[in-house]
Amino acid sequence: DTGVSQNPRHKITKRGQNVTFRCDPISEHNRLYWYRQTLGQGPEFLTYFQNEAQLEKSRLLSDRFSAERPKGSFSTLEIQRTEQGDSAMYLCASSLVDGRTEAFFGQGTRLTVV
Amino acid sequence: GQQVMQIPQYQHVQEGEDFTTYCNSSTTLSNIQWYKQRPGGHPVFLIQLVKSGEVKKQKRLTFQFGEAKKNSSLHITATQTTDVGTYFCAVIYGGATNKLIFGTGTLLAVQP
Numbered sequence: 001d002t003g004v005s006q007n008p009r010h011k012i013t014k015r016g017q018n019v020t021f022r023c024d025p026i027s028e029h030n031r032l033y034w035y036r037q038t039l040g041q042g043p044e045f046l047t048y049f050q051n052e053a054q055l056e057k058s059r060l061l062s063d064r065f066s067a068e069r070p071k072g073s074f075s076t077l078e079i080q081r082t083e084q085g086d087s088a089m090y091l092c093a094s095s096l097v098d099g100r101t102e103a104f105f106g107q108g109t110r111l112t113v114v
Numbered sequence: 115g116q117q118v119m120q121i122p123q124y125q126h127v128q129e130g131e132d133f134t135t136y137c138n139s140s141t142t143l144s145n146i147q148w149y150k151q152r153p154g155g156h157p158v159f160l161i162q163l164v165k166s167g168e169v170k171k172q173k174r175l176t177f178q179f180g181e182a183k184k185n186s187s188l189h190i191t192a193t194q195t196t197d198v199g200t201y202f203c204a205v206i207y208g209g210a211t212n213k214l215i216f217g218t219g220t221l222l223a224v225q226p
Contacts, residue, residue: 033214035216041219043216102159103214
């Protein structure tokens with residue numbers, strides 16, 4: 001296992017299109033997070049999963065955003081009807097849930113909405 | 115709400131000078147983590163502090179957790195150009211949510 005993997009690394013899309021990103025966490029990690037990061041800012045929490053259960057979604061997140069983690073393995077983040085304000089780096093992280101809550105991040109998916 | 119503030123936002127130092135960033139929370143924390151993000155990279159875990167007043171060292175880096183568990187600091191002694199990046203604190207808020215929330219970050223620039 002080489003760590004957290006995210007695909008694609010870059011995505012350019014036209015405004016109004018739907019996009020989907022994938023995250024493959026470290027295999028034994030139960031917890032999976034999605035964050036959004038814009039230039040000069042810290043990672044902003046979007047949502048997270050404990051196994052296949054989505055435990056919380058940020059109240060700042062519009063209904064255009066949805067995430068899934070079927071079978072508690074990989075996760076997908078979909079953005080519908082993209083807007084220019086959605087342009088950002090989308091980071092996925094995974095961690096164990098036994099007190100060792102160190103989070104391991106993927107390389108991220110950079111989304112540009114034109 | 116859950117807020118984690120860091121100061122300063124930006125620090126520019128000459129190589130060899132010391133650097134400190136501070137992290138402050140509005141609520142008592144169960145633990146605090148520190149991450150480093152190099153330019154163009156992703157956050158990488160540095161350390162976790164759990165106990166009140168805890169101090170941990172990693173070579174030139176010293177991490178402290180406040181007695182009241184509401185603040186923390188990261189101190190780098192004799193900075194090097196390899197220290198360049200953004201340093202984030204991150205906290206787990208307990209209770210029903212128990213999610214990892216990141217601070218605003220401090221960008222460190224080191225001039226050789």
